[in-house]
Amino acid sequence: xxxxxxxxxxxxxxxxxxxxxxxxxxxxxxxxxxxxxxxxxxxxxxxxxxxxxxxxxxxxxxxxxxxxxxxxxxxxxxxxxxxxxxxxxxxxxxxxxxxxxxxxxxxxxxxxxxxxxxxxxxxxxxxxxxxxxxxxxxxxxxxxxxxxxxxxxxxxxxxxxxxxxxxxxxxxxxxxxxxxxxxx
Amino acid sequence: xxxxxxxxxxxxxxxxxxxxxxxxxxxxxxxxxxxxxxxxxxxxxxxxxxxxxxxxxxxxxxxxxxxxxxxxxxxxxxxxxxxxxxxxxxxxxxxxxxxxxxxxxxxxxxxxxxxxxxxxxxxxxxxxxxxxxxxxxxxxxxxxxxxxxxxxxxxxxxxxxxxxxxxxxxxxxxxxxxxxxxxxxxxxxxxxxxxxxxxxxxxxxxxxxxxxxxxxxxxxxxxxxxxxxxxxxxxxxxxxxxxxxxxxxxxxxxxxxxxxxxxxxxxxxxxxxxxxxxxxxxxxxxxxxxxxxxxxxxxxxxxxxxxxxxxxxxxxxxxxxxxxxxxxxxxxxxxxxxxxxxxxxxxxxxxxxxxxx
Numbered sequence: 001x002x003x004x005x006x007x008x009x010x011x012x013x014x015x016x017x018x019x020x021x022x023x024x025x026x027x028x029x030x031x032x033x034x035x036x037x038x039x040x041x042x043x044x045x046x047x048x049x050x051x052x053x054x055x056x057x058x059x060x061x062x063x064x065x066x067x068x069x070x071x072x073x074x075x076x077x078x079x080x081x082x083x084x085x086x087x088x089x090x091x092x093x094x095x096x097x098x099x100x101x102x103x104x105x106x107x108x109x110x111x112x113x114x115x116x117x118x119x120x121x122x123x124x125x126x127x128x129x130x131x132x133x134x135x136x137x138x139x140x141x142x143x144x145x146x147x148x149x150x151x152x153x154x155x156x157x158x159x160x161x162x163x164x165x166x167x168x169x170x171x172x173x174x175x176x177x178x179x180x181x182x183x184x
Numbered sequence: 185x186x187x188x189x190x191x192x193x194x195x196x197x198x199x200x201x202x203x204x205x206x207x208x209x210x211x212x213x214x215x216x217x218x219x220x221x222x223x224x225x226x227x228x229x230x231x232x233x234x235x236x237x238x239x240x241x242x243x244x245x246x247x248x249x250x251x252x253x254x255x256x257x258x259x260x261x262x263x264x265x266x267x268x269x270x271x272x273x274x275x276x277x278x279x280x281x282x283x284x285x286x287x288x289x290x291x292x293x294x295x296x297x298x299x300x301x302x303x304x305x306x307x308x309x310x311x312x313x314x315x316x317x318x319x320x321x322x323x324x325x326x327x328x329x330x331x332x333x334x335x336x337x338x339x340x341x342x343x344x345x346x347x348x349x350x351x352x353x354x355x356x357x358x359x360x361x362x363x364x365x366x367x368x369x370x371x372x373x374x375x376x377x378x379x380x381x382x383x384x385x386x387x388x389x390x391x392x393x394x395x396x397x398x399x400x401x402x403x404x405x406x407x408x409x410x411x412x413x414x415x416x417x418x419x420x421x422x423x424x425x426x427x428x429x430x431x432x433x434x435x436x437x438x439x440x441x442x443x444x445x446x447x448x449x450x451x452x453x454x455x456x457x458x459x460x461x462x463x464x465x466x467x468x469x470x471x472x473x474x475x476x477x478x479x480x481x482x483x484x485x486x487x488x489x490x491x492x493x494x495x496x497x498x499x500x501x502x503x504x505x506x507x508x509x510x511x512x513x514x515x516x517x518x519x520x521x522x523x524x525x526x527x528x529x530x531x532x533x534x535x536x537x538x539x540x541x
Contacts, residue, residue, distance in 0.1 A: 012463065014534070016462055016463065017538065024505065024507070
């Protein structure tokens, strides 16, 4: 059994509001760079960047972050492999040095992914600040981490799964709650 | 029905047939190009002291419905139409547009070549007119001698606060002559609403501990309201999420340093494509405005333009850079016309919600 808790319209609205909040909080978009955490965070990051560009007529740099190498449950051997495959992909000239980094992910859950992302960012340079935008905050944190920009708070049971779909890869936009027992 | 005349400031006279009240009235002539929704239009308080010309040729053909009032006591000065139909949809089948206008002492005149009239007004700009029984020199003298009040907001807005209770967010609506559609949208979202008079102080508003504040639409020029209203907005916008509509949007612009200018011809309709800048797509909206926030006067350090009318280029939406405060010139509730923009109310709910956590 699954239930749609954020439909396409509400998802658009959430991204719109997050965009305005990013402008509010950063006093504009100067020195702002956006890092999408793969997979779906990347598409959300791109959409936020598109909105910022529409409003401010400025191209905000977007990077894709693969945090696998920084996960706390990865073996040293795999970590080396992942690191050599590259952590960040972005257009040349992309830098986080002294930038206001906005991390974007689809779901904030234990906080471990974000912890990994912060380590990855720190290894890449010294940003002026890091903030976090998530489409969904579902609770159950295992680390002292909170998001600065939240699309929707969805209090959930740990037996449930939050499934975010984005049209770029899933063909449609929504957020569903799926009961784990129904997973195939 | 009795022969009646619509006379204009430029000396012209249009003969037609009277319907509604037999009153003689004078008002500013404006035209409305909506295809539907004459009842919502005539009951909208932005038409205080105005005579409304309908470009849609057949008016009255959907009766008067209990769910389409935008105010209890309409204050428009008249309806000018090509054809009027007397049709009723109420339970007792007694209420037609004609009887409704009689109840509210608003005259109507039908059989007018509204296309000709609208073209004239489009070229000539704002003009007053009267609906009269005899178009003699005396009637024209009266028309020229009439000075319409500029205290329209005070005439239509509530003089006392009143509640529209709900169990959701605590929203304070500042009434400049609101249309019921606004309250309907808030009721639909279960808001606990307090409607307060337009001259309520910031302190009294904040004392109500609102989650959000709405500046309603209303009639007339924002420049006719005292400076104290702008000062109230400046205090409130820094502290509480703010959503402003119509006249409220114009005041929000003024309070943040922009100018508001009169349009060459008032625009009342819902056929203009409006660009939503953030997502670069098109929406349609029910619009009714005689003034607009002047684009070049907007301080970009303070405000972001969020919507633009693609026909006349007017600014249709603003957002504050530093606070969760935003505004639209058009009617987001529709009533009548497109409901494309009702989710602005959802956006407002979500803004109020995102401040809780």
